[in-house]
Amino acid sequence: MPFTILHKIANTPAIKRFLTENRLFVKLYFNWRYLTADPYNVEKSEFERDKLQRTLEAIKPVGHVKSALEIGCGEGFLTEPLAKISARALGVDISGLVVNRARERFAHAPNIRFKVADILTCDFGEKFDLIACSEVLYYFELAQLPLVVERISDLLNPGGALLLCHARALGDDDSGVPMKKFGAKTIHELFISSPGFTKVYDQTYPMYRITLIRKD
Template identity: 30%
Template sequence: MTKPSLGVDFFEQLYQADADPWQFETSPYEAAKYAATLAALPRPRYASAFEIGGSIGVLTAQLATRCDSLLSVDLSPVAQAKAIHRCQNLPQVRFEIMNVPHDYPSDSCDLVLLSEVGYYWCWADLHLAQARIYDSLKPGGHLLLVHWVHDAPSYPLRGNDVHDAFADFAATQLQHLHDGRTEDYRLDLYERPA
């Protein structure tokens, strides 16, 4: 039986116990993954980007340098308060508390980043997210997925589940541009055909 999606209580407890529970600020693994994430983007700049699950804003601040406008959302007000502080000198970044995929912005964009989020969803929410992401992407827009691939028993899905599901979805909807894998994470870049 599939576990339900993890909600705000799960994340608020984590961030209240530890302001950086995954060591986004200090981990060499995270730094290398962020560099690979940004290197995978085929355009030097994006007019409008949407980051799902911005957490404390470490990747948000780096991604913002490539965006004219960036909306970063998260479930956790505690985490997002840190992200807002980190990005206070980046006027192109907007923040909202949002429970994606049930909440989703109405704007279309030319980049959606789904990094280390998809495995917190149940299958139904993952499928809803796929449809919403696709609908929000402008023709020629990019979807970048990055997920850790090791087992996390408390999560509803695994990173490979998320990437395999997007590969199936993309077969008729999106063009696969890049596959980056390490022993710890998968990175896939898709484009919505123009």
């Protein structure tokens, strides 16, 4: 069936609501996106390298932790440095394709695990001292964000840290990426204003924002 026909069917209200609520759209999108390795050019892009370095600088106050979780880990470019400051690190992604690639890439690292999981439905069976969400939370619907905040809070140990890094979006900010309906401003402010969280670090750059929050 031609893509244009599938696209029209998927965007009918009832079908779109079903796909959105069950996160099937997101899973299909990322399985397609990761058909090629490093689709976001993290390894070669100076912009991406600088952003990763600034992200790592932001978590220095956290120090060494027992456990770290990266939500939306992709190929593990951030999970790897998280493992260097934690006894064990877990990277989760909704795409089984990229999780398999990450497992192969870091098969030599004994304290890194990767798992196919959606944080809204997965039972992790543990809590974490550090959780990182980089360029991932705008792939939830706006109406789902309060549940995402609640879920991440439940996954954090008391005193644990949450690292957020997201693109700024013209949908909710005066600068940033035009194609996103909401971005760092909506996401980060929702966490900052939620009871039980204290802002530790917050830096806005022209194209993205990095925030570190501590759970009370």
